Amino acid sequence: MELGPGPPLQAPLGGPCPEMLQVAEEAFRGGQYALAAEILGSQLAELPQPDRGLCLRQGDALARAGRIAEALESYSAAARLARLRPEELRGLAESFALLIRDKELRLPDWQGPGPQGDPLDEDPACCRPLELFGCPLCRRLLCDPVSLHCGHTHCKRCAQAGECARCCRHRPASVPSASSASPRVNVVLGNLLEKWFPRESRARRLRTEGDALRERQDPAAALEKYNQALETSCKCSLIAQRAELCTTMKNYQQALHDAEALCRNKPLWPKGHYVKAQALSGLGRTEEALKEFLFCVALNPEWSSMKIEAQKIMCEMFFPAFENVHDSLTPPFSSRTSYTRLKPEFLNSINTQPTAEGGSAAGSSKNLCSKRCINPSVLPPQNDHFGQGVYPGLGQDGPDSCLLECLLFMTSVFNFSDGEAICENSAKSALKAMPGSLVDASDFECSLCMRLFYEPVTTPCGHTFCLKCLERCLDHNPHCPLCKEKLSEFLASRTYKKTVLTEELIVRYLPEELSERTKVYEEEMKELSNLNKDVPIFVCTMAFPTIPCPLHVFEPRYRLMIRRCMETGTKQFGMCLSDELKGFADYGCMLEIRDVKFFPDGRSVVDTVGVCRFRVLSHGQRDGYNTANIEYLEDKKVEGAEYEELVRLHDSVYDQAVSWFTLLKDNMKEQILNHFGSMPGKDPDNPSGPAWYWWLLAVLPLENRAQLAILAMTSLKDRLIAIRRVLIFVTRKRTR
Template identity: 65%
Template sequence: MLQVAEEAFRGGNFELAAEIYGSELAGLPQPERGLCLRRADALARAGRMAEALDAYGAAARLARLRPEELRELAESVALSIRDKELRLPPWGSGGAGGGGAEGEGMGDPACCRPPELFACPLCRRLLCEPVTLHCGHTHCRRCAEPGDCGRCHRPRRPAEPTPAAAALPPAAGRPRVNVVLGNLLHKWFGAESRARRLRAEGDALRERQELPAALEKYNQALEMAPCKCSLIAQRAELCTLMKNYQQALHDADILCRNKPHWPTGHYVKAKALSGLERTEEALKEFLYCVALNPEWSSMKKEAQKIMCEMFFPAFENVHDSLTAPFSSRTSHTRLKPAFLSSINTQSAVEDNSVAGSSKDTVFRLTKTPSQESDVFRSTDSSVTHHVLDLYFDDNKKSLGAILSSLPGVGLKESYGDVLPENTTDTSSEIPTTLVDASDFECSLCMSLNKDVPIFVCTMAFPTIPCPLHVFEPRYRLMIRRCMETGTKQFGMCLADELKGFADHGCILEIRDVKFFPDGRSVVDTVGVRRFRVLSHGQRDGYNTANIEYLEDKKVEGPEYEELVRLHDSVYDQAVAWFTSLKDNMKVQILNHFGSMPGKEPEPQSNPSGPAWYWWLLAVLPLENRAQLAILAMTSLKDRLIAIRRVLIFVTRKRPR
């Protein structure tokens, strides 16, 4: 039967499990502690909290009750709060509320998060003193320490310095800041960037235990930050460290009223209440943390500790497991005077609770004495029942109504009248008036508008992958600079005997880089846009160019209708040619270039024309010079006519 009970518990049939455990206990001459605990767990999961507490009490009388043995009780109450009080969807269903894993409850709310492009992948906040790592991803300088990159999980090693920067003395071994990106952040996110820097300075002071100075930095940051939620939470944590619990509680109350579904607000409030030795209120906040994020195990443990002390104070069973300030109190002080006086006036409390005016209904749960087994009826549980009489009402209320006095429930997530400053969403688009070409120029490494680095090698086409094996020192330097500056782009051109490289090419974007110990690398790139070279240049051994991008000239009216007919006809001709190839040839093409893109409904939607066209141009047996001539065309009609002639030629010349 015990095996059946265990299977019922694992299957979620807690009522059956509790009944079996109760029957087994009733047949024993003396209660067995393990069965008492399993029955208590089943009763807690079934929502029969008063009976569960009786069962836990019986186990505590047989041997010392440990906080970890109240895990099921804490989880059950927290999940009931989530369902009945917060009215959130079940955990794991993708609904709102809480983080997704341990520690994620400490993440910033959505209103305080910067645009993803400008967020550090580790701290998730606006980049502060941005550092571009060897893998090409950018972090805050404080976050760029040995370990894994927050995005690609490669070693978090700063990128190698450029030759110009290598001559400068290192700043105490700290990684170099991406000056271009740092300036853009200051220009585009002025207030947020200044507040973020002050916050980082406060964090550094806090690590050095200079707490008053850190508090001053946080206060300065709060004056200019558009969204203040996460800063208020951080100030509350600091005030708790400084034992200024009243100020911490004041800040936490603001957060809980305005962000009732943000776990961090309830966390900082719980810590402040713990410091003030307001144990019962702290328990409520810890349970809220678990309700919003059931995987937040540290909060669950805190709730278990307080429950163990609060519900079973007479057994003196938690002295060595509780952290300050709880462990220093005696069993008499654990039961507050208000509790002790209410034990002798329970009938008055019950009358008030029926009328809806009781102040002691915080944790009243349903207790059905008729369902208790003989084992628990015959057991002396006066202390436990005193606690039950204090916290649990006999009225049959749902858990949602029982916990209705918990703070923050039912309030909207708006700052309205509470937070003094208005809050804005930093994810809004950057005004075009703030974007200027000179913002992207760097005098130390490279200019990102005029002097585009040029890789002289092969033909490249828009939308088509172009894998490269980089081994020459000049191109290794060029690739490294592209990654350091964050552009991840360079031009690809054919060689030219007179000019060094051709007058037309394609911009390639780096998707991934695999570096080898000897300095070589395999670079995965894809074509982005065509360009025309305006002037040729060089930098540190590799070629550069001042370029302008090419776009197809659009047509309308009858010319557009003719273009669509031509486009569809050439596409069908291309499909027929590829289908007629031998299987081994098709396999080679597919392995190298992938499948042929589908026909686009609007052939002029892309400035460089349809993707299938460039795929076809890449796989057709054409000389590079012929491909280059087609790449330079800005008339889609002319390119379609040219490729049609090639298709006719290769079809006629195919060997029988």
């Protein structure tokens, strides 16, 4: 445990050498506390009157050097000049805690920083659930699990009180919810907890009810709930909570009984010593309370609130209000013992015997810290982690052996003997391993597809479905498929997050079933990704290669079709004209999705562009929308003289098209440009033919059937001739 330096020294006017004080300060910062104390002592000895600041600094140095008795003298000298404040005893409190940690607990040096949060919120390992089943906020077994919109699951009370503690700090108030203001329990997870941990779940629910009653200032009813919970499943953390409640109700004896049981069975759990300190304080057993507060600091040196409590008690117990005897002090003032002002209760707790010279240590305060002033035979032995009896500080050579006797009163009654375990074995084992017989794949079955959940999503009303299944249902109706709860807000968000806990449980406990389910899904995606067989067909209007084709999608079947095109990654589907006999025409154009914008009611605007032409080989259907087996169309290749003739024809028709467009009225030009964009140049080309040609075919005033006939042609020469005839016709018609 690393202790920070105190306030910097300042030499009083006409006082000691500033250079020596600086050396002492550097030694203190460097951890050479004994050297710092020696320098400060030499400087104090030269003063005609003691300096309070130097006395305090010397006390800090001595305390951190482990020379507690001498440190108490320095603090006492400072107290004679002006009453000590609790904050001035931080070094002493930390030093006591360090000695307890080192010599009593035999714990390694504190590495720090400690875990985030209040140590009072940390339950012992035996009371913690498996990681998957713990609430990320309260870190206890989930009670009435609620799945938030971000996908993480919390206890219902935690979800109402705070924000998501795991990923996104998503506040429940901003989550789309059902009509009820209270979040709904996840039905699947709630049933699993009741099935897998029946006793633990009941105890957890009773505890939650007790917490609610306690918040409503009904401690008697809360205590009854805690007692019922302990009858169901005995937990250290629950006993500690009952002890806290008893302290609040001023039933300190019952609180102490619970706290002692906790400290006996969980000696390294800080909260057990905290509730014991609270109970002892209520009973007026101040010295014992101080010991427990110091024990808390020893276990967690960063627990500042416990340091403050210890400092307050030490300030009153070791250094009560002194008379102002500043004028009567004469050098060397450091020889006066601090223990002349200790409270009688503390002095009486230390058993003394005649010193080696035959004097009585009890009769003289100066002899209180002489060699062997405490009789070890009357002190209860301490036990370390291995059950060995030890007497810290006694029987050791050197000055520190006797100085620890002041601390021994507070550390002599720790008992680490093995007692009857508080947590029942059945309760511990229930949360440490999952019996395979309890795991049933039917508990994770989607009620829509009757298969294992794949990408499970929980609605605000608490029901869970496969993501794809839920989306298909919401395409048709914005209500929950099971309870018919209105899900308009949930649908409007369009951000369905997978329920993380449900998915993790499936991964851990049903790996084989998940593997089969994943295989089925991947086969479906592979089948949907085939752009030659069972290609989705949007039956609507004419589409052409390279030409934008914005679509307004509102029918449920096409919502599903567009979503699947995005999920497979192909982002392509066919566009065909309607046909009364066959359902759709035998020729069409493949479209590629560039962007999709969703509306709150499920409708969407899909931005697409033409890619290539195709011919339908056979017609079909899938889940309500049309499909087709297709082959792609390519223009016939020409060479030599035919190619030169084709180039001349191409340039001639292009010039004719430019002339036609130039002579159009301004308002017609603006409409065409806004919808189709500018006319492409004649140089760019693509496998389906010049881009300008398809642009022109799209903007010319032709019937769809005529456009379809030209789209189906595989000869560029034939298409150019056909478009030239159309241009001649529309030009003559305009001149009339």
